[in-house]
Amino acid sequence: MNSRIKRFHPFLLAVGLLAALSLGAHAAISLGIDELEKTNFAVLKGKRIGLVTNPSGADSKGRSAISVLYSGQSAGGYKLLKLFGPEHGIDGLTGAGKETKNGHDPHTGLPVFALYNTSKGNFRHPTKEMFSGLDAVVYDVQDLGNRSYTFISTLGYVMDECAKDNIEAIVLDRPNPLGGVRIEGPRLDPTVSSFVGLYDIPLVYGLTPGELAQWINAKYLAQPCRLTVVTMKGWIRSMVWEDTGLKWVPTSPNIPTIGAARGYTATGFLGEIGIETGIGGPYPFEAVAGRGWPDAAIAKRLNAIHMPGIHFSPYKYNAGSNYDGVFVKMDPRNAGNLTAINFYAIEVLEHEVNGFLPFSHTTADQRQMFEKVTGQSHLRQQLMSGRAVSDIVESWDSGVARWAQERTPFLLYSNKASPTTPAATAVPGTVAAGVLPP
Numbered sequence: 001m002n003s004r005i006k007r008f009h010p011f012l013l014a015v016g017l018l019a020a021l022s023l024g025a026h027a028a029i030s031l032g033i034d035e036l037e038k039t040n041f042a043v044l045k046g047k048r049i050g051l052v053t054n055p056s057g058a059d060s061k062g063r064s065a066i067s068v069l070y071s072g073q074s075a076g077g078y079k080l081l082k083l084f085g086p087e088h089g090i091d092g093l094t095g096a097g098k099e100t101k102n103g104h105d106p107h108t109g110l111p112v113f114a115l116y117n118t119s120k121g122n123f124r125h126p127t128k129e130m131f132s133g134l135d136a137v138v139y140d141v142q143d144l145g146n147r148s149y150t151f152i153s154t155l156g157y158v159m160d161e162c163a164k165d166n167i168e169a170i171v172l173d174r175p176n177p178l179g180g181v182r183i184e185g186p187r188l189d190p191t192v193s194s195f196v197g198l199y200d201i202p203l204v205y206g207l208t209p210g211e212l213a214q215w216i217n218a219k220y221l222a223q224p225c226r227l228t229v230v231t232m233k234g235w236i237r238s239m240v241w242e243d244t245g246l247k248w249v250p251t252s253p254n255i256p257t258i259g260a261a262r263g264y265t266a267t268g269f270l271g272e273i274g275i276e277t278g279i280g281g282p283y284p285f286e287a288v289a290g291r292g293w294p295d296a297a298i299a300k301r302l303n304a305i306h307m308p309g310i311h312f313s314p315y316k317y318n319a320g321s322n323y324d325g326v327f328v329k330m331d332p333r334n335a336g337n338l339t340a341i342n343f344y345a346i347e348v349l350e351h352e353v354n355g356f357l358p359f360s361h362t363t364a365d366q367r368q369m370f371e372k373v374t375g376q377s378h379l380r381q382q383l384m385s386g387r388a389v390s391d392i393v394e395s396w397d398s399g400v401a402r403w404a405q406e407r408t409p410f411l412l413y414s415n416k417a418s419p420t421t422p423a424a425t426a427v428p429g430t431v432a433a434g435v436l437p438p
Contacts (some may be wrong), residue, residue, distance in 0.1 A: 027244060027245035027246050028239075028243065028245035029060075029232050029233065029235045029239075029244050029245065029246070030060065030234055031059060031060055031172070031173070031174055031246075032140070032171070032172030032173035032174060032210065032229075032230040032231060032232055033057070033058075033059045033068060033140055033172045033230075034060050035231065035232065035233060036172060036230050037059065037072070040076055041069075041072050041075070041076030041077075041078060042076075043170060043228060043230065044069075044076050044077075044136065044138070044170075045076060045077045046077055046135075047078045047079075047135040047168075048078070048079045048081050048133060048134050048136075049069070049078055049079065049080055049081065049134060049135065049136045049137065049170075050081060050083070050130075050131065050134045050137045050138070051065060051069055051080060051082070051137075052083075052084040052085075052086065052115065052138065052139045052140070052154065052155075052158055053065040053066060053083070053084075053085075053090070053138075053139075053140045053141055054085060054089065054090055054091070054251070055091065055092040055250065056092065056141060056142035056249045056250070056251045057140035057142065057172070058249055065172070066090075066105065066108060066110075067107075069138065070108050070110070080108075080110065081110070082111055082112075082113060082130070082134065083105055083108075083111065083112045083113070084112070084113050084114075084126065084130070085100055085112055085113070085114055085115060085116070086115050086116055086141060086150065087100070087115075087116035087150045087151070087154070087252070088100070088116070088251075088252040089114070089116075090105065090112050092250060092251065092253070093253060094116075094253075099116070100114040100115075100117065115157070115158070116150070116154070124153070124154070124157060125157040125160070125161065126157060126158060127161070128161070130161075131161055131162070131167055135167065135168065136169070137158055137168070137169055137170070138170045138172065139155055139158060139169065139171045139172065139209070139213075140171075140172040140174075141154075141155075141174075141209070141251075142174050142177075142249065142251050143174070143176070143177075143209050143212075143251075144177060144178070144261050144264055144265070145176040145177055145178040145179075145204060145206070146178075146203060146264060146265050146268075147185075147197055147198075147199060147201055147203050147204075147205060147375065148196045148203065148268070148372075148375070149264070151251070152198070152199070152209070152212060153195045153196070153198045155171070155209060155213060155216065156199070156216045159221060159227065160221055160225070162226070163221055163224060163225035163226075168225070168226040168227075168228060169213070169225045169226065169227050169228070170227075170228045170229075171209055171210045171213045171227070171228070171229045172210075172230050173208050173209060173210035173229055173230060173231050174209055175232070175235055175239065175244050175246070176208050177240065177241040177248075177258060177261050178204060178240065178262065178338075179206070179237065179238060179240045179332075180207065180208065180211075180235075180236075180238070180411075181206060181237050181238055181415065182204055182206055182335075182338075183202050183204060183205060183400050183403055184202060184204045184337050184339050184340075185202045185203025185204050185265075185337075185339035185396060185400075186202065186203060186339075186374060186375055186376050186379070186395075186396050186399065187201065187202055187375065187396075187399040187403070188200045188201065188375040189375055189376050189377045189378075192372050192375060192377050194372040196369075196372050197373065197374075197375040198220075199215075199216070199220055202396070202400050203265070203374075205403065207411075208412065208413070210412055211407070211410050211411060211412050211413075212410075214229065214410040215407065215410045218410070229412065231413075232413070234417075235413055236414060236415055236416060236417055237413055237414065237415040238415050240332040241332065242332055242333075248261065254279055254284050254285070255284070255285075256284070257284075259283065259286050259330075260283070260284045260285045260286065262285075262330050262332060262335075263277070263278070263284070263286040263328060263330070265338040265339055266285065266286075266328055266330060266338045266341040266342065267285050267286070267287070267288055267341065267342060267345070268285060268342070268373070269343075269370065269373060269374055270342055270345060271285075272366060272370045273358055273359060273366055273370055274361060274362060275289075275290065275345075275349075275358075276317060276323050276325070277289075278317060281318070283327065286328050286329075286330075287317050287325055287326065287327050287328065288326050288328065288349075289315065289324060289325025289326070290323055290349075290356075291322065291324070292324060293323070293325050293349075293353050294324070294352055294353070295314035295315065295316070295325055296314050298312070298314075298326050298349065298352050298353075299312040299313055299314050299326045301348045301352060302326060302345065305344055307335075307336030307337065307340070307341070307344075308335065308336040309330065309331035309333070309334035309335040309336055310328065310329070310336050311328075311329045312326040312327070312328060313326060313327050314326060314327075337393060339393075339396075340389065343383065343392060343393070347388075347389045358383060358384075359380060359383075359384060367380060
């Protein structure tokens with residue numbers, strides 16, 4: 001959703017990057033990349049590899065995946081030949097929704113191929129030429145657990161090209177920052193399928209990248225790829241990010257903090273239709289604001305909805321112009337339906353802000369993008385017709401319940417601490433590796 005919101009504060013971004021580039025010294029879990037290092041890169045031995053990553057791909061000591069895999073070549077007996085960058089680029093600094101370009105990594109000299117380009121460039125899906133000369137492609141990118149965040153679309157496209165070229169796809173697993181229990185939001189209407197909504201899953205799908213990769217391989221790809229998932233150790237489904245002992249590394253310019261990562265689900269739809277959500281200030285995606293809005297009245301009405309673990313307080317947001325609105329405080333371990341916040345906010349604004357109509361000043365492109373990121377073709381009409389948001393939220397329940405069952409065969413982690421990581425049910429073409437294959 002932030003891919004259409006271009007404004008951010010460079011100084012705050014720099015501070016966030018400096019503060020977050022080092023991961024926790026006492027992490028509660030061992031990431032997929034940590035487990036790979038522990039085996040002396042056994043799964044890569046003898047292979048020519050490419051790496052899909054950005055700064056969020058780092059081990060628990062804070063070393064980037066590029067550095068780890070580049071320096072491990074000699075001992076591991078493999079060759080790192082190519083790098084691939086998702087949206088925001090290999091360095092994570094390109095503005096949201098903006099084109100990235102091919103180039104070379106300044107530290108290693110390796111060629112970098114952009115996997116996020118304009119629609120004219122047609123490089124959101126890797127090409128056969130990009131993967132030529134490779135035996136395997138490694139994917140190590142931190143996700144948000146939200147269907148509209150484009151990294152998981154890149155994951156699917158990478159796996160698709162791997163299948164076509166008979167190349168192995170290796171996913172180094174990472175936590176879902178929203179946890180592995182939370183499932184919420186609408187499923188995808190295929191008529192609005194796009195790069196910001198590629199899969200028929202709820203908006204908040206409750207899987208790690210490795211678990212989702214297994215589902216993609218079995219259910220989305222016409223031809224499954226040879227997939228290996230290098231699992232984490234110590235992660236359980238009930239863990240939210242704050243439980244992992246890891247520091248947050250910005251996944252993109254507008255997601256510098258874990259608060260922003262969580263807020264992306266809570267307010268991101270609003271930004272698509274021109275409502276300020278804190279972008280450009282210290283709390284991106286944690287505010288809902290507009291010029292001259294009655295902040296206290298808005299906060300009072302939203303709090304009266306009684307969403308568990310969610311509190312709204314008056315907030316003045318200054319990003320070149322003065323905005324009044326609410327700050328959204330979310331308890332990560334006891335939060336109500338995050339997706340629903342977007343729509344309850346619209347409903348409350350219609351009551352409290354004189355003349356507020358949510359789609360009255362939107363362009364055709366904005367309305368189309370709203371449909372794509374929500375994954376729903378009729379949601380805008382429902383809101384405009386005055387359908388109660390509580391009814392809209394309730395309408396998601398059946399899809400969420402189905403997904404809770406559909407995802408079960410692909411779960412790699414339990415909801416209880418265990419000395420070993422449970423294996424997933426095998427699916428065609430997949431190695432779900434708690435223990436790395438030889």
